[in-house]
Amino acid sequence: MSGADTSATRTRHTRQLTLVAAGVCAASAVWADPRNPAGIDWQPIASSLGPAFSMARTETTVGQFQRFASATGLTTLAERQGGGQVYEAGWVKKPGWHWRHPFGGTQAASPDEPAVHVTFDEAQAFCRWAGGHLPTDAQWLEAAYTERRTTPPAPYGRGRTYPFPTGDSAAGAQCLDDCGPAASSRAIRHGAHLMRGHGHARAGSSPVGVNGLHDMGGNAWEWVDEPPGATGTAERRTRGGSWWYGATQMRADHLQSKPADTTVVYIGFRCARQP
Numbered sequence: 001m002s003g004a005d006t007s008a009t010r011t012r013h014t015r016q017l018t019l020v021a022a023g024v025c026a027a028s029a030v031w032a033d034p035r036n037p038a039g040i041d042w043q044p045i046a047s048s049l050g051p052a053f054s055m056a057r058t059e060t061t062v063g064q065f066q067r068f069a070s071a072t073g074l075t076t077l078a079e080r081q082g083g084g085q086v087y088e089a090g091w092v093k094k095p096g097w098h099w100r101h102p103f104g105g106t107q108a109a110s111p112d113e114p115a116v117h118v119t120f121d122e123a124q125a126f127c128r129w130a131g132g133h134l135p136t137d138a139q140w141l142e143a144a145y146t147e148r149r150t151t152p153p154a155p156y157g158r159g160r161t162y163p164f165p166t167g168d169s170a171a172g173a174q175c176l177d178d179c180g181p182a183a184s185s186r187a188i189r190h191g192a193h194l195m196r197g198h199g200h201a202r203a204g205s206s207p208v209g210v211n212g213l214h215d216m217g218g219n220a221w222e223w224v225d226e227p228p229g230a231t232g233t234a235e236r237r238t239r240g241g242s243w244w245y246g247a248t249q250m251r252a253d254h255l256q257s258k259p260a261d262t263t264v265v266y267i268g269f270r271c272a273r274q275p
Ligand SMILES: [Ca+2]
Pocket: 059, 215, 216, 217, 218, 219, 220, 221, 222, 240, 241
């Protein structure tokens, strides 16, 4: 019995040392809450459509994804293929553009930037490691547009469904200039020449929206599990628009999808979990 305990202790200690050696600054968080190894800030959503669930209050960040990559040894498809893509006069592969360097160059992404250039399967794997799953389309829509908090702060009203994740208008979101001038000043300058848009902002730096969530409209476009349970490279839906788009793409009736192995500078994700 004591031998088993000693072995378990040694195994746990070895893993802690491995995490520390790998530069996992949040190792304490990993061990403090094994149900939430990524340290996600979860927002409960009291859904009227089905079981309650929680949604990450921000897009998955580079810091959170770093914990996952360190723990699993993941090298993403965009890294293995030498870079992800952006749309210019057509799809263009950008050497060196991936989640660690979203716009290439030598400036590494900050821990609070959204993790982008991530495939659907990589996003789903992160969410399962983090204790949840990619949201279903129904969960994403419920969380984005219908206010479910018991006493939401003004201007939000309990039970109201809004046209945008930011409420009655798209103002304040990280999108093209029809979301307002802050999208330019808020964007993180990586020095890359962009043919369109200003680039992404730090996750959670734009004003809070419906259900207390940030950036459900704009910033990084978000993978959702639609069609649910599909496998392979079948197209999956993306929700909420991005910094590359205007307000129209933030609406619930705007449907877009991409092959699951797409790696793009303006596609990221967030996770949901039960409850
Ligand atoms: Ca977003």
